[in-house]
Amino acid sequence: MKNLISLLYFLCFFGFEAKSQNNKTNPDTSGSVPAVTNVRGAKYPLILSNHRVMFRIKAPEAQKVQIDFGKKYDLIKDNDSFWSITTDSIGEGFHYYSLLIDGIATADPASESFYGMGRMASGIEIPFAGGEYYAEKDVPHGDIRIKKYYSTVTKSWRQLFIYTPPGYDANINEKYPVLYILHGGGEDERGWATQGKTDLIMDNLIAEKKAKPMLVVMPDANLGAGAFGEDGLKAFEAEMKQCIIPFIENNCRVKNTSANRALAGLSMGGINTLYTGVYNTNYFSYLGVFSSGWIVPMQNSIADAQYDYMKQNSSKINGDLKLFWLAEGGKEDIAYKNGQIMLAKFNELGIRHAYYEYPGGHTWPVWRNNLYHFAPLLFK
CATH class of the missing domain: 3.40.50.1820 (Alpha/Beta hydrolase fold, catalytic domain)
Known part of the structure; x- marks a missing residue:
């Protein structure tokens, strides 16, 4: 009986974690739009209807990839060497952010860069109803x-x-x-x-x-x-x-x-x-x-x-x-x-x-x- 309870706990916990990770890397993208600050033709960063932002970056040799909005998000690597994550809801308007590859801060090649933070940094425009x-x-x-x-x-x-x-x-x-x-x-x-x-x-x-x-x-x-x-x-x-x-x-x-x-x-x-x-x-x-x-x-x-x-x-x-x-x-x-x-x-x-x-x-x-x-x- 004890083993059965442990197994059920493991399955429930693992299922929750898998669903949570899946929501971060494969969220509902209905109503989503590429950010207007993306370079021409880039689909990502993708802004979802609730102002969460989905990132998808190819970095086959990287050991760790993060997005830094002040709060850092760890991206998850798939079998095709793409790293993905969906952030929390980001405030409306313009924000700087950084792409961190193995701890090195750089600009996201899929986004326009702006001089801010004392260097060229990525910027993203979140749609603003009052803008x-x-x-x-x-x-x-x-x-x-x-x-x-x-x-x-x-x-x-x-x-x-x-x-x-x-x-x-x-x-x-x-x-x-x-x-x-x-x-x-x-x-x-x-x-x-x-x-x-x-x-x-x-x-x-x-x-x-x-x-x-x-x-x-x-x-x-x-x-x-x-x-x-x-x-x-x-x-x-x-x-x-x-x-x-x-x-x-x-x-x-x-x-x-x-x-x-x-x-x-x-x-x-x-x-x-x-x-x-x-x-x-x-x-x-x-x-x-x-x-x-x-x-x-x-x-x-x-x-x-x-x-x-x-x-x-x-x-x-x-x-x-x-x-x-x-x-x-x-x-x-x-x-x-x-x-x-x-x-x-x-x-x-x-x-x-x-x-x-x-x-x-x-x-x-x-x-x-x-x-x-x-x-x-x-x-x-």
Whole structure:
């Protein structure tokens, strides 16, 4: 009798495990679609109806294959040397991920790659029911342009991306306001232009007359290894004032007053915005800080110096700025706590600001939404 019970337990347990593994490698694929971020003709990654993602990769010599979304998934090898797995449900919007083969992180050859995480990484776009604001629509479209400029700060040639609104080339007598927008750590000037969907967001806002036509300038905020230290922040401040703004105003049809300039950034770019923007309110009338705040305790001395400056210059800051807009990605945002500490300090110092919160963490779905809500507030 004891042996029979043991056998039944084994069969039930094994059957459950087999079914579980089968669901991971051979799930119901009805209603599934290849990710729009797949390279041309690639079926996988395959997005299932419940936002789970199925991966299938051929790696005959590999000993172990994983997919890393922050959480790692072990793929299972079949007899044809294909490795497969189906993830848990992945949040809507854009996400970086890595393919790990025997512990080595690499980009998935079946997916488009993006510069993020400090290297070229795979990216996947999970369909988003609320993503109509960055969908491709039958509206007038602007352009994304790439320009080279010489930096007297770095003594090197650098590049930036520029969004020009619909009609920019035709309306040769019109000048436009400018939003300078900055990427986060581990990214560069390509971030807002590709992962951020800046052109589509702006095209749709302008078409709906929710935002004024404007240029959006996307520079590279990486100036050396110490980007989060005061030397790096000072270097970027100099880059903006000595190189980027003069280049744009000498080469594009833009209005060159502070009332027609805005500066914003996400994460590391938000810290650059705090440093460059608060100390230079004679340059900018609008500041946007997304998923950011002074990093405690690493930047305490930098923050304390700025808070002292704010205390002494609160009337000037409040008078110069038409909008100081701060946003966080909910409590799951890694910058949330530091952001709340900073907000409390602003209240204490009497610095006027607006606060917006959109749940989603420290991710591109949040920052796209931030741009969508920030841009209509500019240049009124």
